[in-house]
Amino acid sequence: MSIPMLRLAKWGLISKRCFSNTTTCESGKTVNLFSAINQALDIALDTDPRSYIFGEDVSFGGVFRCTSGLADRYGKHRVFNTPLCEQGIVGFGIGLAAMICITDRETAQLQKSSLQIISFPLLIRHESLWSQIVNEAAKFRYRSGNQFNCGGLTIRSPYGAVGHGGHYHSQSPESFFCHVPGLKVVIPRSPQQAKGLLLSSIRDPNPVIFFEPKWLYRLAVEEVPEHDYMLPLSEAEVIRQGNDITLVGWGAQLALMEKACDDAEKAGISCELIDLKTLIPWDKETVEASVRKTGKLLVSHEAPVTGGFGAEISASIAERCFSRLEAPVARICGLDTPFPLVFEPFYMPTKNKILDAIKATVNY
């Protein structure tokens, strides 16, 4: 990783809060993903009096319990339920974010001084939201010549499979939003990561869509430091070093990829695994550096293969280090069908599919 140092310095200036990549500053309690998110939201509300959380059922804790207790702690004027009207909620959030940006323009340009968080599960799936997110939020800064922005806006949404979610509730719509300059798209892989990345997203001066892997809300458990820390956006992390092939993924998919790496290792293949964390703008340098070393690349995501973000990664890497590639880039992704209610394992990019592709690519 070449650039992180630079970014670290910049981030260090912006934030006086403890900032770390590995989050080892302080030991914490073992918690699951939704509690880690709850901690991040708690800190965000505590450290910035102009932060708000609103969405469907959030004042009772939300469908996934991420906002439990926050309404009691910070009051109903800061953590509140909205009616069931996603398009209106997002529009409202954009307006509120813009308002705060005007009054605090000076500081807002230097650092994020305000935030709103929208939190509800089906948000991204509601087609009419599209216009608010894509046309209002993403382009506000650009089309107003930097007079206005809604950088304070962070939209949280669950994504991905849960084993039985069916057609709507298991989708992975991240690549739609990666096609909209002006937005950032962030996806954490674990509780520790989620807390740090969410705080960064909230404090980032751009609108961020933060996707939380539904599968991991309860399942992923790890030690999470209790203090306020941030993890940098647009910085990928090599979570496993290897020499024979580079694997790139994000969110819940990484756990499967990790297992595939373990199995590959038994077959004598050494895999390097990268967590992209921020999909847009993404850390090309880290991926490129790794592919230059291994000569092979595999990308894996749950979203359908055609037009998925894996396509962008393969194209960019082919452009950047074509001569270093020793095999075609492998994409192990969801099938090009609607997310099925039955046959979910058939649709999903499972560990064995990844393992097969690792072997095929290495032996190309």
Added chain:
Amino acid sequence: MALTRSNLLRPLTTSLYRPFSSTSSDSIITVETSIPFTGHNIEPPSRTVETSSFELLTFFKDMATMRRMEIAADSLYKSKLIRGFCHLYDGQEAVSIGMEAAITRKDCIITAYRDHCIYLGRGGTLVETFAELMGRQAGCSKGKGGSMHFYKKENGFYGGHGIVGAQVPLGCGLAFGQKYNKDEAVTFMMYGDGAANQGQLFEALNMSALWDLPAILVCENNHYGMGTAEWRAAKSAAYYKRGDYVPGLKVDGMDALAVKQACKFAKEHALKNGPIILEMDTYRYHGHSMSDPGSTYRTRDEISGVRQERDPIERIRKLVLSHELATEKELKDIEKEIRKEVDEAIAKAKESPMPEPSELFTNVYVKGFGTESFGADRKEVRAVLL
């Protein structure tokens, strides 16, 4: 006139869910609705409803079947035979039953995800219901839809939709088609009190009024959208008034006869004058979905109070008994018979196999379109989407 047992059971074993009509030779019984209707920009219909012994007994059987079916679905879910989302309708049965009693299968119904009983009311069978819930081939959507996606095209049921409020504009399109084809039929677009706050509702209202569509917007107000009480989400919870220029009627949705009267009235109105809103004051006994115990945002007293005082099945039971159309024991026997029927349907549904894996690739595009689906790494797995 007490019925004999064999008499009682006949409609059950033949076709339980036929279109309800008043062709029965039974003598007419007149009943007052529980409470008067309240109108918005319209003179409400009379409280006096005509019914018959046959209709009341059919209401009883059909609602008891729905109730039993939903309770069985609850246990199937708990034993993991049903996966995914599952929203139960128990408590709200009178809306489906009363509506069906007033309309024909030329009229269309479109609803949200709480669709099992609406489907049954439209002529669906128990076996197809349970098979769909368990994701089997014999299901009404071939096992590919699941709980939220029940459909029955031949009977005008345009189904089950999962995105809150999204079905309502679709209903406008149906109503437009009916008007254009001079079908003399109407579309019932059903949505919840939570959905009533969606922008799409207002877009649909405007379109249907602008083009005088035979559209009936049925707001099933069960007073909660997931865990949010109506008053937390709506400035005015008088959903029947939400149409402003579109007239509305508030109906006791726990009284099947009131629902019937209102739907008959609305259909006549919609064919002549365009859209109307029916707000059905109803209640769901179960939680929102299977992951909601349903007791954190409302009191147990509230639930048991509704059960005791307003239950739609008990209301019909009382009418049957007070008019001496059947004895208490006969009604109990019907319920026993229903229990058996539901259990048999479940057993039968369980025999149906899961869909073939190749079904994953069907119905994505029109047949023969030739679009490919790629799996794994785009080289190993390819399938033509059928």
